[in-house]
Amino acid sequence: MPALAGQRRLEVVRSFVAIDLPQTLRDRLGELSSRLAKRVPPGSVRWVRPESIHLTLQFLGEVSSESLSQAEGLVRQAADAACPFRLEIGGLGCFPNPLRPRVLWVGVREASGTLAALQEALEAGFERLGCRREGRGFNPHLTLGRVRQEAGAAAAQAAGASVANEPRPDLGEVAVDALCLFRSDLRSSGAVYTRLAEVPLRGGG
Numbered sequence: 001m002p003a004l005a006g007q008r009r010l011e012v013v014r015s016f017v018a019i020d021l022p023q024t025l026r027d028r029l030g031e032l033s034s035r036l037a038k039r040v041p042p043g044s045v046r047w048v049r050p051e052s053i054h055l056t057l058q059f060l061g062e063v064s065s066e067s068l069s070q071a072e073g074l075v076r077q078a079a080d081a082a083c084p085f086r087l088e089i090g091g092l093g094c095f096p097n098p099l100r101p102r103v104l105w106v107g108v109r110e111a112s113g114t115l116a117a118l119q120e121a122l123e124a125g126f127e128r129l130g131c132r133r134e135g136r137g138f139n140p141h142l143t144l145g146r147v148r149q150e151a152g153a154a155a156a157q158a159a160g161a162s163v164a165n166e167p168r169p170d171l172g173e174v175a176v177d178a179l180c181l182f183r184s185d186l187r188s189s190g191a192v193y194t195r196l197a198e199v200p201l202r203g204g205g
Contacts, residue, residue, distance in 0.1 A: 047145040048145055102156075
């Protein structure tokens with residue numbers, strides 16, 4: 001989200017809106033990543049640390065520090081209209097496909113449509129403030145790892161095969177009652193996420 005017209009550009013904060021996950025689910029995701037990692041060539045996949053896995057709803061990019069309060073206001077507006085809901089976590093897949101995988105993921109399902117409506121409300125709100133839509137439909141997922149560009153075609157296909165051959169996991173349900181605004185700091189060891197705000201879902205109250 002760009003700085004508003006007339007604002008001095010001070011510190012910029014790389015940020016996003018997401019649903020945080022309980023530790024029990026993070027533990028299961030870590031176990032799944034460990035199983036998959038044993039089946040792929042060493043170093044071919046950059047695995048996401050379990051404590052860093054979340055369900056992203058809106059990536060904001062670099063936001064001026066002065067605009068963060070405005071971003072939080074939009075998150076609160078969307079959360080005020082949404083009721084708490086539950087997510088079903090399970091299944092595995094690759095983007096764009098198992099033969100040319102770039103991202104290895106676990107699936108997320110939400111039958112009532114609340115999740116999709118919430119993501120659309122966020123995207124529409126931030127679009128009015130200058131954020132571009134991604135141009136692709138919302139496909140909720142939890143990223144386990146990313147195939148390294150230097151891994152080569154054979155290693156990438158091995159990663160895709162590890163996903164295709166893994167029994168379909170059922171990781172249970174997650175209750176969602178809040179949205180989080182996160183800061184992302186890129187470091188040589190990987191991104192570090194800091195929670196800036198947690199906003200409860202208040203719809204239906």
